[in-house]
Amino acid sequence: xxxxxxxxxxxxxxxxxxxxxxxxxxxxxxxxxxxxxxxxxxxxxxxxxxxxxxxxxxxxxxxxxxxxxxxxxxxxxxxxxxxxxxxxxxxxxxxxxxxxxxxxxxxxxxxxxxxxxxxxxxxxxxxxxxxxxxxxxxxxxxxxxxxxxxxxxxxxxxxxxxxxxxxxxxxxxxxxxxxxxxxxxxxxxxxxxxxxxxxxxxxxxxxxxxx
Numbered sequence: 022x023x024x025x026x027x028x029x030x031x032x033x034x035x036x037x038x039x040x041x042x043x044x045x046x047x048x049x050x051x052x053x054x055x056x057x058x059x060x061x062x063x064x065x066x067x068x069x070x071x072x073x074x075x076x077x078x079x080x081x082x083x084x085x086x087x088x089x090x091x092x093x094x095x096x097x098x099x100x101x102x103x104x105x106x107x108x109x110x111x112x113x114x115x116x117x118x119x120x121x122x123x124x125x126x127x128x129x130x131x132x133x134x135x136x137x138x139x140x141x142x143x144x145x146x147x148x149x150x151x152x153x154x155x156x157x158x159x160x161x162x163x164x165x166x167x168x169x170x171x172x173x174x175x176x177x178x179x180x181x182x183x184x185x186x187x188x189x190x191x192x193x194x195x196x197x198x199x200x201x202x203x204x205x206x207x208x209x210x211x212x213x214x215x216x217x218x219x220x221x222x223x224x225x226x227x228x229x230x231x232x
Contacts, residue, residue: 064188066229067204074144078137079208079220084150087130088158088208088218095154103154103168110157110167122163130159137161144232146194146201147223150208151175158218169221174205178219183209185216191226200226 078084098106106121113119125131134148138161149160155170169175177187189203201223207216 060191063191063202063226063229066232067188067202067224069232070144070229074141075204075206075222078134078148078222079206080211081133083133084130084159084220085208085210085217087128088150088152089210091152091156091158092154092217095152095156098154098156103156103170106156107166107168111165114163114165121167125157125160125167126163128159131161134159134161142228144225144228145222146199146225148220150218150220151179152218153179153216155179174203174221175219178205178207179216181207183207183214183216194223202226202229 109121113122119126130150134150138145138148145161147160147162149162149164149169150158151169151174152158155168155172155175157164157167157169173187174189178185185207187203187205189205191200191202193199194201203221203223205219205221208218208220209215210217
């Protein structure tokens with residue numbers, strides 16, 4: 022899902038979901054005004070999987086090294102450079118020629134994120150990592166854009182400190198036909214205890230409810 026525009030939830034009853042989070046989703050679908058902010062039931066579930074599933078990704082030495090390396094490269098980019106890269110990425114999505122996207126797809130850190138997604142057995146719908154400018158470093162699936170620096174997923178994590186966390190509202194993801202919530206967390210340099218980037222996890226709410 023990443024920075025993609027999610028579709029509105031389809032009309033009709035929500036089926037095949039557990040009672041806990043399903044009730045929360047149904048309420049948000051029926052009354053969008055109540056959807057602002059993370060639901061306590063979802064937050065509690067995220068807390069439960071944090072140490073076991075999310076933290077191992079955030080603290081993986083290979084991912085940390087990849088972000089540190091890209092931070093050095095990104096430091097030389099102007100705002101105009103970043104805009105041009107993001108424009109190129111967006112233009113490549115869904116096309117045959119994808120030099121900008123393919124460079125990130127082929128990165129070893131992207132393989133790491135794909136493996137983590139697979140190991141989650143359906144809980145994680147996608148993962149992507151960002152550098153200290155908000156640019157993609159690695160991804161399990163292709164995002165709709167390259168620069169996430171204008172999004173809360175980066176602004177509310179990397180800019181807020183090592184203990185920050187951002188949870189999105191639950192959205193229906195048309196591409197996966199599932200309800201997902203994005204959990205974003207900073208990646209911290211173990212030597213300085215300061216954020217060097219961020220990671221966003223797209224969590225399948227139905228799978229989360231089944232835990």
